Amino acid sequence: MDIEITSPSWKEYKKVSVTEFGARAGGKRCNGAAFQRAIEYCKSEGISELTVPKGVYYFRDGNHPTFDGLSDFRFDGGDSEFIFSTLKAFVDIRNCERVEFRHFAVDWDWEVKQLASIGLVRGVAEDGTSFDLVFPEYDTVPEEFPLRTFNPMNPATLTPGCELGHEFNGIHLGKASAMGGNVLRVELPRPESYRFLKQDQAYIVRHYVYDTNAIELHGNAHLTLSNVTIYSAPGHAFISTGDQHHWKLERCRIVKRPGTTRCITATADGCHISNSQGYFIIDSCDFSYNGDDCLNIHDNSVQGFRRIDAKTIRLSRVQRWRNPFGPGDSVEFRHADLSPAGIAANVAAVSWDEGREQCVLEFASELPAELNDRSILFNRRYDSGHYVVRHNFFHQNRARGILLHAGEGLVENNRFYRNQGSAIQIECGAEERWAEGFGVRNLVIRDNWIESSDVNHWNMAVIYMGVYLDQGRTDYPIFQDIRIENNTIVNCPQQAIYVSSCERVFLRNNALVNPNAGPLKTAQDGDENCVANREYYRGSLMASHCNDVYIENNRRLSIIPTMESHIYIEPNTSRSVTLRDNIGFAEEDR
Structure with missing residues (x-):
């Protein structure tokens, strides 16, 4: 590097x-x-x-x-x-x-205008059809006061995220009425979706996003x-x-x-x-x-297309700034599970219908007739990989510390503190909302200090490696040749490290202090910003849908009571996993 x-x-x-x-x-x-x-x-x-x-x-x-x-x-x-x-x-x-x-x-x-405000839940109607918000920074709530998002915050530290916190979008709320002074009453058209609202909860209310x-x-x-x-x-x-x-x-x-x-x-x-x-x-x-x-x-991918003729396809749910296809770009087609389809073609022409979020790609050569219309398209003109991220402090933010969809990287000697989501998230996927990443190869994560992260239990692990696809996990190793070594992880609510859809991954010489120290998140806590099927996530370290993984010389130390204490290898999806010389994990599970 x-x-x-x-x-x-x-x-x-x-x-x-x-x-x-x-x-x-x-x-x-x-x-x-x-x-x-x-x-x-x-x-x-x-x-x-x-x-x-x-x-x-x-x-x-x-x-x-x-x-x-x-x-x-x-x-x-x-x-x-x-x-x-x-x-x-x-x-x-x-x-x-x-x-x-x-x-x-x-x-x-x-x-001129605040970007966000602190909002405190002052009360919730008995029938759940409204709740009152007080804004302590104001004497009177401004007339123009958009409620874009509600992100939970810790009222004691005034930092993003709180244990089992829920965030929600203002677009689904009803009318907001001034109740005098710095109080708004917000109507809830679907009360059953907001049963988590309680007196004295604190939120970062974003007016801009x-x-x-x-x-x-x-x-x-x-x-x-x-x-x-x-x-x-x-x-x-x-x-x-x-x-x-x-x-x-x-x-x-x-x-x-x-x-x-x-x-x-x-x-x-x-x-x-x-x-x-x-x-x-x-x-x-x-x-x-x-x-x-x-x-x-x-880098952004796209899933799904409609064939117009042998050389031409139409893409939906695309935007020019997010999916900047251009003449001469090399497009690789992947199967819906992210595995290679063995098909690549150069773009000859592009036409946009931005109002409908559609574009038409004409290729220089014919596309095979058997090409699946649920294929995922990688625009190989772009590659945001090859990077060094070192000696930084990533802290007290709403989401992930680092979100990695590109490889050929070195992430070392950084400090992470109170990140609401995972400190480091390695990801790739395609679904209705997002389609990002071409996979991650040749990545080293070493000598980092990670403390009190995954505050909201977003991804069940502080270092999280996984895909998001309509069909769920994939056995195809979209993540390859990754080393996670000599990191210290302190006080995480669930798992310390989870890896999946990977091959040739090394978890070595990591120190885990008080992992699994939070209450287990259950179905009643909702799925917002959380992985599905959370009951599948077991242990302090876990591997699934993987091949050729080495988990060696890791040390686990618990000073306080914790929920789990073992290394869990999912039996039906994992192949060739080596466990050696790990200390402090439950003996029967090593």
Whole structure:
């Protein structure tokens, strides 16, 4: 994993300041036009570095900085803050080569609109048809106050997630009526679905989710962002797509602004990488309080098609941004169980009907007549793999610490704390909601410290490896050549490690302290954000639908009472599993 990021190279070093083009700190004037004039001047004149004198700069009219087509360039924010209030990417960096961006912070203007609020259940009607929410941050609830999602939070620590917590979507709720002051009464059209609501439950109520991103990276090569802080954004914090390759985040932070009562930073992922060319490094960063995953690495697939003729098919439930098919792309067809169909074809033409979320793909050659219309399509133009993720702190966020759908990776020496879902989730699948990942190969997860994660019992394991498919688990090893070694896992409610649909996996020298320390989640707790058939998940370590797995030299230590204490190998789906020299597990199950 020797990924080299090339720095800017200058024959003649030339520097300018944004103040030369009219930018001014202080006050609340919009600096968008001035910043853009400075950027365009740097591009046309081959300027080496654009600097910003330290201060607070506002961007109010939607004219946000766009860096497009620069090379051998550095932007130094001088430890300034940039404040935004329009639903447009805060900073857009695209088609640049050998560039650096450093020393600045970005934030959403919460005085204009809050991104999320703390909501406390004050009472539930006896017949279950409504509940009252009090919002302690307000004297009076604002008139425009969308209730997008309700995510459980711990009222003592004000962190996302709580034991056996339920989250739900505001789209299914009824009318919300002001009851005076900071109280809303929310009607429940289907009371039977909300029996979990109880007095004094706390929720992060998101008003924005995937609305716009803080820093967007498209098609850059040899890009470095260092010492960049994102206090909040109404969407992802960092996003990387397209022909983006060889780039790095170092010493970047996604953290709550000090001196505030905010309950969220970015309302979606901390760093979202999809349909890209991979080769990146994330080093010594701090990602926290995100509304979704801290780090999500994936490429998008599609399942199901309708054949039009021998060369042409129609895809449904697709979007151009999520499934960017283009002429010349190589598409591999997989069976519904993710196994290879032995068929690949190049796209000749694409036409979109975005309103119906459909597109038509015409291929350069005929497709075999026996091709199954439930096949899964991998667009092999993209591969977001080849990465190093080290020395980071992923903590106190709503979903997973790291979600891995791509391989050729090294994840080492990171710390995970109070992630609501799994600390590390290795995944691939296709279903009605999502279709992501082409499988994971050649991955090393080592020397990580994982504490108090899987808060909501999302996936039954702190390190979780599995697929999601309409038919359930697959015997095809979509995950291959993976080493999970020398990790410490402390205080997890259910399993520490679960692996499945895999081949040549090594679980070695891991320390498990107080695994299976929470109450068993049962059917009455609901299936939201939980795997189905949770009764199948047994033990502290488990393997199923696997071949050639080695579980060696792992140590389990329980200081408090725990639910289970053994290693469980599912007998009907597992082949060639080696158990050797594991300590502290129930003797009869080793």
